[in-house]
């Protein structure tokens with residue numbers, strides 16, 4: 001069987017003495033969307049930070065196209081095609097939209113012009129607000145800047161930590177549409193989401209994490225149909 005684009009296997013990681021994530025496997029195929037759901041404190045953000053290299057895995061393997069990235073610094077992981085949008089503090093608030101996008105193109109500054117046009121084709125509002133400081137934008141627009149920065153590296157995989165957090169219901173819809181659009185350009189997405197139902201609806205695969213482990217791994221449609229998942233995470237009862 002062909003390797004998935006991103007494969008994390010048996011990952012263990014923590015902050016202090018003990019581990020928070022205990023032997024987690026997650027993977028995403030090229031061009032697909034996978035979502036991790038689960039209760040607060042389950043280790044979802046910890047897992048995604050570890051793939052991005054913000055934290056270093058203590059055990060296990062993390063591969064992109066079969067190449068080991070576990071243990072490498074975040075900058076090198078970015079060069080391997082992994083872009084990460086954290087849940088918070090994901091833009092430079094004092095910098096303008098354009099300056100933020102310039103920061104995003106740090107790997108290949110010469111590509112700025114071409115990539116800027118691509119990102120603005122996806123988010124036309126960013127061109128309109130080019131000279132506005134990110135801190136003065138609405139939450140939704142700021143999230144587009146964060147996505148735009150990540151896309152400036154032309155990643156193979158986009159890691160998103162709760163992209164819809166703090167947005168109005170209308171903006172949440174729009175954010176999931178944007179994720180679908182980004183994915184249609186060929187970029188694989190691995191996201192963590194509290195809006196489990198909406199996230200799973202646009203996903204190919206879903207994981208439920210609980211207490212630092214993968215409690216369920218199944219096609220997203222199966223998780224949406226599962227009465228256990230519905231009761232616990234989707235806010236609906238069957």
Ligand SMILES: Nc1ncnc2c1ncn2[C@@H]1O[C@H](COP(=O)(O)OP(=O)(O)OP(=O)(O)O)[C@@H](O)[C@H]1O
Pocket residue numbers: 015016020038039040041042043044045046047
């Ligand atoms: N920087 C940190 N230092 C120490 N412990 C941390 C740190 N960040 C998170 N933790 C702990 O690790 C555990 C998992 O946290 P994590 O943020 O990964 O959970 P999560 O599944 O993303 O939760 P949420 O849904 O609330 O975002 C929690 O017990 C949390 O208190």
Ligand SMILES: [Mg+2]
Pocket residue numbers: 044045046192
């Ligand atoms: Mg989290």
